[in-house]
Each structure stands twice: as C-alpha cells, then as structure tokens.
Amino acid sequence: MNTPNNKRRQDSRRRIETALVRLLQGKELAQVSVKEICTAAEVNRTTFYANYLDIYDLAEAVQKSMEETVLGLYHEEQGQAVRTHDFTKLVYHIKENPVFYKTYFKLNVGDKLRFGAYDIKDAAAYYDRHIDYHIEFFRHGFNAVIKMWLSRDCAESPEEILEILRSEYGAKITAARIVSSAPAQN
Template sequence: MRIFLENEVSRLYETERTCKFNSNDYLRLFRHIKDNQLLYRTYFKLGYDACFQLKHYDTNQAELHFDNRHIEYHIEFFRSGLNAIIKLWLARGCQETPEEMEKIIRSEYLGRITQK
C-alpha cells in the first residue's frame, strides 16, 4: 500500500521529473488526496509518511532561495509542514476544496514559490 500510493503521487509529477522542472503545482496533489481520502488516511495512520524520502528536489530553486545551504533542513521543513497540513485537512473531512488548499500552501511561502 505504501509503495502503491508513493508511486501514484510520483506519477502525478512524472513530466516535471523527466523534464527537470518544478511546476509547484500542488493542486494535482490535493485533488488526488480528495479523490483517495481513505488511502491517504490509512497511509498516515500506519506512519508511512515518516519513511517517505524526497527523491527529487529542485536544486535551481534551492540555489535561488537558499544559496544551496542547509538544503536537508529545508527539505525536512517542507515535507513535515506539508504532511501536517494534509493530515489536518483529512482529519477535517477535506472540507476545503483542493483549490483552497493550494492557496494555503502558496500563502505560506509568500511568493517564494513561483506564482502561475
């Protein structure tokens, strides 16, 4: 189940990985979560999120925003924060739309992520 879900999420961003660009498109992820709530709830309940490792990281953005310093800390901060927001959204029954959730993520980064 863990591998299945992680592969599903990876497929959502296949183009970005193969073309080596970061779309910062979290809407796709939030739509997938809303459509697969039980799967995500189970994933988090079993603690699989603690095992997840980011395999692809946008080094261009890391250089632009962080001078390529302390990248491991930035990755962990982002991963943990995003997981916490997703868990809260799931616990509340995904009341907000995926579009609202993406706006929340964007507002937390205050322009650090490229706006569409």
C-alpha cells in the first residue's frame, strides 16, 4: 500500500517536483503538460495523479516548499525580540540560487515574492497613516528590483542590489522583514 509518507511516494513526489522545475527553465507553467512531467520524472500518469490533482496543485506544492526554504534563512530570528530586519541573507541567497528564484516567479500567480512584507510595529515609526499603501509600494518595488536583477542573470553584486534598495527606501528598509508564508495581500 502506498501510504502518504512512505519512501517510494516521497521519491516519486521529489522526482515529479524536480521535473517540473527543470521544465520551467524553458517554458511557462501553462505550456507544461502532465505527460511531459511524467516522462521527465520517469513516472506514470497514475503516480502523478495519486500525488497531485493537476499541474497547478503540483506548482502550489513546489511554491510552498520554496517559500519554506526562504523562510528558513531567517529561522533563528523568528520569535526573537531583536531581528535584523535586513534583506542581506535573502539577496545573497538569490545570487547563489538564481534558477530557484526564476522558477519561483514563474510559479507565483501573483508574480511577486510572498515573503516580502512589513513589520507593522516598526513601520509605524515611519508612517502613521496609509500604512497599507506604503506596504504595497514597498512590496512591488522590491519584487521589481529582484525580477530585473534575475533577468540580468544577477550581473550586479549583492552589495549593489542592497545599495539600490537602501537608496530607494532609505531608513524605511529597516521596517521590512521576512514573514511567515501567509498569503500576501494583493
């Protein structure tokens, strides 16, 4: 019997997810078929459908796994009174793993990093009104910078990208932080 956590099922899921990531390097999600995934993963369609409802269910699983990986960069800071409020770890991780982030943007229906948000308490030091507008502005600007950097194959150094962010957002960037994988507001 193929129980949810047995080794064979875990291996099948890993191969299917890896196949999707490989296929996304040359195509958009809407262009990928279950047949292509199964061929690349060396599994049959029955195995695919035993693990996922459809390609979009698979994409969501891969995206969630990717978000957990990124949140893990800041794991030691979660729950602490003092946090770095810094994107340095993230920017270096992007530089070291550009395929990971290019894939993430292809999977993300909202076309933006979900983990870019504000610490409302810290942001209140800069804004007392219209905080939602400032959050949205920051999130979209941050994502635009990262997407452009990725489109240029991360030609600039992480330090240059951090300086761009600091120059655009000034001291306000300290109010930004990595948050849980709760869905972002659109």
